[in-house]
Amino acid sequence: MTARRPTLAVWKFASCDGCQLSLLDCEDELLPLAGTVEIAHFLEASSAVVNGPYDLSLVEGSITVPSDIERISQVRAASRRLVTIGACATAGGIQALRNFADAPEMAAVVYARPDYVRTLSTSTPISAHVPVDLELRGCPVDKGQLLEVISAFLAERRPDIPSYSVCVECKQRGNVCVMVRDGVPCLGPVTHAGCGALCPAYARGCYGCFGPMDSANMPSLLATFRACGVGDDGIERMLHTYNAWAEPFRSALDDEVDSR
């Protein structure tokens, strides 16, 4: 008896394709992957499409136009397991900055004929619309974590995706803390691990690409940022990036100002 290979589908919503590229970037593992699963729908890689349902769907991108809402429901209905990949699908992405502003006004600034554009006033994560089995963080996702999710799916085990801070990865890697050594503001203590503490390894503060960690204490870290000389503008710039719409990044500045 030969077991049927599980089918894998990759879907794109509002995104830059970077997370899908992370999958293609798994050079050494791509052939074993193709031998283990049937890549049934992955337009970034192949125009050959196998009809669903699919055993595992990886969803990139956020929901930004009315047609997305219907399409994500179809994807969900056709998927046994649905995993969001990256900050757009998990938190709304950089395009969720529109959520803090007036979307029609922004469209008017950007497009010559904004009346041609049908867009929602918000960019929202997939989980705001359909049930999601797992959310993989990052802008972009880490390919090691992506392979871990697929391996875990195949072995029917829980994936090893720690939700603690980037600090843990810094210490495991032997990085020196840039806040303590240089007084550089770093989002690492409130940011979800996964990148392997990439930026601090190069003496940069963490940008928060993986979004908030599981018990982020924003007021305490922001108070320390202020002691490092960072003002409201600086804090807003740090928080308003790829995971701006994810709580508690989303309202950290407001909460902090309110509590003063």
Place this chain on the structure above:
Amino acid sequence: MGDAVHPRPAVISRADLPALVDAIRAQGYALLGPTVRDGTIQLGELGALEDLPIGWGDEQSPGSYRLHRRGHARLFGWAVGPGSWKQMLFPSRERMWSADRTDDGFVIRTDDTDAAQAARKVAFFGVRPCELAAIAVQDRVFVHGAVPDRSYSARRERALVVAVDCGEPSGTCFCVSMGTGPSTGPGYDLALTELDDERGHRFLARGGTDIGAQLVRGVPHRDADARDHAAADAVIASATARMGRQLDTTDLPALLERTLESPRWDDVAQRCLTCANCTLVCPTCFCSDWVEVADLSGDHVERWRRWASCFTLAFSTVHGGTVRASARSRYRQWLTHKLGTWWDQFGTSGCVGCGRCITWCPVGIDLTEEVRALRELDRPGAAP
């Protein structure tokens, strides 16, 4: 035991110290020690004595570390950096074993583990007294427990310890309070005190084991005289007087036991990031997580051990959820274990007073301050 184990202390001049390093190497030891890297003093492989942080010093305070040049050429004129010998004996990530599927089952391999590959003799050169005490604390966990840890024990057995008394404590040091320094306690093969005065730059050397004593005998030296001893005593007295912090350890386990509901825990929880930095820089924290990884085919699996921290939610996650959901409960767990219940479990304090958890906390939480506040609020008549 006599002269072989406790020979008379000797004096080795700075100029002759390279001979000591050569003698250690000649015995087949790889030399590990402190060196300046990434703007801090860290532990790593030393090529030569010149790789030590010669002429460097540090300024440390809660949440801050700065390295700077001193106006001298001392080799050990600094306090401990972010790394500790823990990383050499209990690495942050370690493959414990792997397994491969075979036609009729699977085979387990242990010959590819880090412990097997680390089967080399290493000399820990420049271990500070607080760090020596920390190694002894971890030995109780990994070597003297009911089930000795194989890989830690293997590394520990092969380690030669050259300790160096502390002459320059930092602003976050409190080894005097914990009874671990600034003079070197037991457990060394060879202990040095760096002396740099009108009689020259030299090292008072004391063998703690046969091998340590032999090393001293093998390099140019003279017997230490009363003035050398007085100079060494002065180094210790000066360091003792310049501790950056103090921790009143009077009845500490009992204090912690009766202050479990102190409002101070809420106060510190507001500041604590639960980022885990304190536990990861702590030279005695020993918790680990065991993780199994498999390749896509499922034909090859590996079991890894990596540092864990009681500040993470995952640490206390059991079936049904997390036991210590609040920052309050996690900080309290760490502090009460480190300073209190560690005694019940291992017969010692879990804290050696190195100050790393104070310096390397991004928001500068100071456990000596937290204990002081708990004590203050515990006084009869104290305002709640």
